[in-house]
Amino acid sequence: MVHVLIIGAYGSAGVAVADDLVDAPEVDRLTLVDDGEPGGGLCILRGCMPSKEILSAGAHRFQARHDGRIEGVPSVDLDAVVETKDEHVHGFAEHRRAAVGRMADREHVDFHHDTARFADDRTVVVGDREFEPDYVVVATGSTVSVPDLPGIDDVDYATSADVLDATAFPDSGIVMGFGYVGLELVPYLAEAGGMDLTVIEHDARPLDEADPPFGDALLELYREEFGIEVLTETRERSVEPTADGGVRLHTDREDDRATVEADDLFLFTGRRPNLDGLGLDRTALEPGPGWVRDTMRARDDDRVYVVGDVNGKEPILHVAKEQGFTAAANIRRQVRGEPLREYENVHHHVVFSGLGVYPFARVGHSEASARAAGRDVVAVVREASDDGVFKTKAVPEGLAKLVVDAGDGTVLGYQGLHYHADVMAKTMQVVVENGMDVRAVPDRAYHPTTPEIIDGLLREAADEVGTE
DSSP states (O other): OOEEEEEOTTSHHHHHHHHHHTTOTTOSEEEEEOOOSSOSOHHHHHSHHHHHHHHHHHHHHHHHHTOTTSOSOOOOOHHHHHHHHHHHHHHHHHHHHHHHHHHHTSTTEEEEOSOEEESSSSOEEETTEEEOOSEEEEOOOEEEOOOOOTTGGGSOOBOHHHHHHOSOOOSEEEEEOOSHHHHHHHHHHHHTSOOEEEEEOSSSSSOTTSOHHHHHHHHHHHHHHSOOEEEOSOOEEEEEEOTTSOEEEEESOOSTTSEEEESEEEEOOOEEEOOTTSOGGGSSOOOSTTSBOTTSBBTTOTTEEEOGGGGSSOOOHHHHHHHHHHHHHHHHHHHHTOOOOOOOOOOEEEEOOGGGTSOEEEEEOOHHHHHHTTOOEEEEEEEGGGSHHHHHTTOOOOEEEEEEETTTOBEEEEEEESTTHHHHHHHHHHHHHTTOBGGGSOOOOOSSSTTHHHHHHHHHHHHHHOOO
16 A cells, blocks of 8 residues: 655645546555645745735836826825735635645545654654655745844844735835846836835846846846836955944945845845744754755655755746646656656746736756857847837836857747746747747737737848758
8 A cells, every 4th residue: 555645735745646647547545734824835925926916017107107098196005905815816726725625535545734854764744643655746846035134133024925015115126136036026016106215236137037238138127117226246254234224235246235225125145945843853854955866756765755946946827737747747656666757847938027018938958058069150139129019018128038059050049038028938948849940930910919920030040051
């Protein structure tokens, strides 16, 4: 009798594992555990879904403000934004809980709305019960990462979760963290919250995964169109409260912005694996670099699989789900005595930057990563302003790049920072993952017309590669 216990069954990774194993002939018993309240997983409750809800409100204002054909600038009703977000999130979470509940209705499946922890390598304690499953899947997600900065414990700060629930904002703010979370929420604070913002960026530009022109374009967009001050190549030294209840940040700069003051501090400094309280110190598991193999099986215990944000590999929703499917399949292979398969992740990310009006998407290689991998490439760039459709829609900013193999024309990667780049990412994922020759991708007019930017890239790249 094979028994699998999943810790974190409400989350995207955990529910993917459960869904794949619930009817698996190799699994006789499935125990699902999650202490979430109300339950539904990070993406639904505090991540992807609610963030898109609030960004959309700011996006409508931004587009109206930048469209000369529209008179007047609307205001964002923050109470209505949060009320609508809460209503929708409640429905999404209820749907997830219902899905887990339907699995738990099976005779061989149990669900426990409780906290789980390891008592030893073979024993998991759930509430006041003990289990000795054959396999354990850890899918406990991530939690906010607070930087180890002098003075951080002496000041109040807001995280992304606080922003999602905010019905009022102060006049000014300092933002630490300009990765995915910062790139998405900073424009919302400026547009919907009307805040004067100073953002600390450690590098010369944001968007580490992108080729430099994309980070430069995003910097210009945020500075010019949203009025946000971004201090690049700047690092925090310490933080302290001000006498009037604000915050003062000291940096390593040597100019007049060495010290910055504002009403509030916003921490968008990323997330860390949520391993607190799991009792891993009672097991052979030693979290850290390489502690989870690409098969999703733990390095130190062949009967433990770790999926999603908690394994520290890549904190992205769709990656978590794909890792869950990989883990489930590998548990079945392990039971049957078959070799395990590694999760192969073709880079496919979208950042809903610029309130989602100007999202960034990358599929496959950037030019830099392709060259670092030893590929001889052709890279072509197209500005959004080259295609009239973006002007007609009053979204003229941005650019896109296509990277192809110079020898055989294989499409290696796409990057886009422009209107509708997010929805074009799926098309480019199919092209990249199927290793299509740029000369074989149909060059044909179609609607909607914004993908004309891709047509232009395909034509230019095909011309450079030449005929077969």
